[in-house]
Amino acid sequence: MKPGQRQQLAEKIAGEITLSDVPGKALKKWRTSFSISPGVLADHLGVSPSVISDYESGRRKSPGTAVVGKIIDSLFAIDEEKGGIFAKKYSTMLFSDLDDEVIYDIHDFSDAVPVNDFADAINCSLICGGSDHRIVGYTVVNSLNAILTLSPNEFNRIYGWSTERALIFTEVSSGKSPMVAIRVTPFKPPCVILQGIDPNLVHPLVPRLAERDRITVYSTEESIEDIITILRRQAW
Amino acid sequence: MKPGQRQQLAEKIAGEITLSDVPGKALKKWRTSFSISPGVLADHLGVSPSVISDYESGRRKSPGTAVVGKIIDSLFAIDEEKGGIFAKKYSTMLFSDLDDEVIYDIHDFSDAVPVNDFADAINCSLICGGSDHRIVGYTVVNSLNAILTLSPNEFNRIYGWSTERALIFTEVSSGKSPMVAIRVTPFKPPCVILQGIDPNLVHPLVPRLAERDRITVYSTEESIEDIITILRRQAW
């Protein structure tokens, strides 16, 4: 399961628990969905089984975010030890096959980050545009598959929860197609990063297309794996 | 903004806050996204402004789920008073146009509900199948639009976060097409409800198709609006 998918699922679960009038019930529902017994969960959390019981029975009416987070983490960790049964089942269910081939990673920060900090982290060269933009997330998409296979509706999904994000197109040949795709899309990211291309080989049309929508463009030759690893490690 | 969309967005926000290492920062990020000042939020919550400040500065490291829920509620309520600026912006961004025309409502319970309790609530007549199933959510889809316009990938989305749910098809003519659509779909709901049709007029093929996948089928003549209202009011 990809980190982005896991995060999305974890957020959904956390959200449901947090917004529930009876968080304990929701907690229990998800623990049982993961087919994890109270004892095993308690063990993994390093607490006594009565603690789990107390939460699920509703003795603690409004558990803190830290507790909820730790429990969800444990659910995923235990599932992973068991071979990721739950994760596997849900990832085929919740995310279409396309997501897998198109979206390599998608993440939202809890705070705005200056684009140049972001670009520096993954060794980017500036192609055009100012560096005064700020972003609150990023999306890494497979350029070719995105353009070939996404319907207009589905294309919107790559924006995650905010358009204030960096769009990273992977394995671009000249960068022209991705910029054209953005040109015809109603939502404009403040920042585009072209992966897998020497800054000097970027198509001359790219800056002209970018300027129309006031988009800052970078290029980077870091590998896709490295980029995802680096970004995931950041404290943003 | 539809209740289902609002709920989804609220859950996403709650999830992000709950899973954040620094919930205060996430809280602030969303408050500012809604363009709401600390003072106004405090007023709406009926607390002193220092409370907001304390949360956002991180003095409360792990706020309870109740607090987080109330704050998110207020954000949406204040936004609504202002004409739903934020909701409008985000609903066009996060949900494709299709969602609007196809999915009337989508919701997950915090607990499993017996299908017959569910069916009774919206005045259903049993067409076929047993009543020992349990569901943890429901989806109301416009039958015609779902079948006409959804790509196979998008079709999966109507399942929300669990396949253990009731699928309510609206304005069916005979019920045959929805059952055929389900027949060819890899995920099988335990329960299907055909809306807008007299139980005697349901196509004779429906029970035969349903039995193949062990699906319980009901029909109801309640209006779509009433169904959504009734279900939203339930304590599930």
Add this chain to the structure above:
DNA sequence: ATCGGACTTCGTGAAATGTCGAACTCCCTT
């Protein structure tokens, strides 16, 4: 410069959380 409003910091007390361990209730198994 100075005033005023909005926001933040911080001390404080009441209430609730977070955790434990002992005692208790249910099955399951032999």
Add this chain to the structure above:
DNA sequence: AAGGGAGTTCGACATTTCACGAAGTCCGAT
């Protein structure tokens, strides 16, 4: 029927949250 293991209930207590309000800090406007 008896014995155990797993799970739940509950009293206890240290730690935090939650909310207030006074005092302090930042602006933006006069």
